Amino acid sequence: MKTDWNPALRDQFDLPYWSELQAFVDEERRRYPVYPPAQDVFAALHLTPLAEVKVLLLGQDPYHGPNQAHGLCFSVRHGVRVPPSLKNIHAELHSDLGLPIPDHGNLEPWARRGVLLLNTTLTVRGGAAGSHQKRGWETFTDRVIRVVNAKSESVVFILWGSSARRKRELIDTDRHTIIESVHPSPLSARNGFFGSRPFSRTNAALVAAGRDPVDWNLTDSGNTGR
Numbered sequence: 001m002k003t004d005w006n007p008a009l010r011d012q013f014d015l016p017y018w019s020e021l022q023a024f025v026d027e028e029r030r031r032y033p034v035y036p037p038a039q040d041v042f043a044a045l046h047l048t049p050l051a052e053v054k055v056l057l058l059g060q061d062p063y064h065g066p067n068q069a070h071g072l073c074f075s076v077r078h079g080v081r082v083p084p085s086l087k088n089i090h091a092e093l094h095s096d097l098g099l100p101i102p103d104h105g106n107l108e109p110w111a112r113r114g115v116l117l118l119n120t121t122l123t124v125r126g127g128a129a130g131s132h133q134k135r136g137w138e139t140f141t142d143r144v145i146r147v148v149n150a151k152s153e154s155v156v157f158i159l160w161g162s163s164a165r166r167k168r169e170l171i172d173t174d175r176h177t178i179i180e181s182v183h184p185s186p187l188s189a190r191n192g193f194f195g196s197r198p199f200s201r202t203n204a205a206l207v208a209a210g211r212d213p214v215d216w217n218l219t220d221s222g223n224t225g226r
Contacts, residue, residue: 091108
């Protein structure tokens with residue numbers, strides 16, 4: 001992992017759980033389809049350097065269908081049908097900030113603007129949601145959360161759904177801001193996600209802390225600036 005995350009996470013690679021986790025994932029890939037592809041597992045850390053993290057948006061599992069997951073929570077590549085939860089995120093983005101709803105589900109522009117799009121579990125067996133949970137990924141991603149929490153600059157943590165909200169105990173709310181609600185899934189979005197205005201609230205918290213707001217616009221896919 002040749003990024004500025006490496007010094008902060010290097011100690012994890014020498015712990016027993018890490019070798020066990022990698023052996024498990026390798027065996028799963030040998031026997032089943034596993035998502036995302038191996039080269040995309042750490043995409044969130046590659047696209048959003050630690051030094052530039054302003055927001056941590058926490059997901060759970062990668063998408064478990066073919067050609068969906070590419071290492072960024074909630075995101076799919078251009079040309080892939082937008083999943084239902086992401087459609088609801090788009091709808092709330094429009095309601096909150098008045099931004100146009102994009103015709104794609106690629107969230108890479110957010111990642112390049114300081115939004116760490118982190119899942120708590122970084123791989124999944126195809127067609128089997130939750131199949132790689134409790135195998136070690138949570139230990140690693142908890143460490144990522146703690147590293148972000150240790151940043152001197154104020155960060156906004158966006159926690160959607162019960163799995164993400166359980167991580168609030170890792171976050172120092174005296175220095176950072178937590179924005180949380182139910183998950184944007186169609187099963188729960190109407191119970192508190194719609195109308196929660198996470199994007200404007202995130203930017204208000206960043207500005208209050210003396211940081212630049214995030215450009216949440218996704219309609220110009222060629223704009224990867226920060």
